Amino acid sequence: MYPNQLENLIFALQRLPGVGAKTAERYAFTILDWDAEKRKDLIASLNGIDQIQHCEICGNLSSGKICSICENHNRNQNIICVVSYPKDIVAIENMQSYEGVYHVLNGLINTSKGILPDMLNINALLKRINEETEEVILAVDPTIEGETTALYLEKLLQGHVKVSKLAHGIPVGGHLDYADARTLAKAFEGRSSNEK
């Protein structure tokens, strides 16, 4: 119905997550209305993606061989926070209080999908840990895959380094009655007391 070129664009845009025919059409018409400058921007940024690589130390996304966090000597290189994906780093950095470095697994153990430990960025983690390493913080999602991965890493690192996990509980600003039973149980388990 539409000119071939437009159909091609609509088809290519439908590969984005959650984008169906109608949304892709809407995006395509918007792009069609853009001036040449905006279109060039998008094309240039798509081409730029090719230059992104994984940091050789921590596995985070990086413009160069070493990412900006690993390169930053103001950060405590002896505290390593293990996350599953680069996105998680952004969430933790937004706290503006963590001063250690990261290690990105780029996945989680998922035996049903055939994702085994040796497919994750774990060997590089073992190589990084030395006598100076103070702590490894496991900051993986509290899902089945996340817990499996955390358990695996805990066993692997046991006796070599101090390993800690993030606290579970009720989100700040959340409501008790909206919390699911497991979250509530974790919140009770991890309760803190003002001992007399």
Added chain:
Amino acid sequence: MYPNQLENLIFALQRLPGVGAKTAERYAFTILDWDAEKRKDLIASLNGIDQIQHCEICGNLSSGKICSICENHNRNQNIICVVSYPKDIVAIENMQSYEGVYHVLNGLINTSKGILPDMLNINALLKRINEETEEVILAVDPTIEGETTALYLEKLLQGHVKVSKLAHGIPVGGHLDYADARTLAKAFEGRSSNEK
């Protein structure tokens, strides 16, 4: 936080309609995970957009100077359906029963936004209408802008050619109690009777 190249892509994707920071990030990560082939497809289709032009006869989007509908001699070139945007043609073609041709205004009169009749593709419409033209069907949205445009065209074409408008009423498969008062009023106005 992310490598520059990724930030640039997230920024460029946020220009799409209804796409905020989170969605753009999700799109960007998906694109990052794509193999080179898929990324090339998207870039090629974005480049292809430059070749799309407006049909010299009807104003529809077209790969060449004349669109595929105007070029099709099996269609009745003497019945012209006036629509506001190329998208509307797709909706009408999906009926698979209209055999005339189209004329795309590429907009609707909107005085508050400064869109005046001379900014629309109206002159080309007047040039197309000749003694052989049987009917001009105004198929514009039943919005204020649409009705204003329809009224303007009706007056302009009065005495030159037969002008008709689409019927208003309750959508097929719709429910009476969900119809708004104006639609219902139009449905009553346009009721058909089986005269005895």
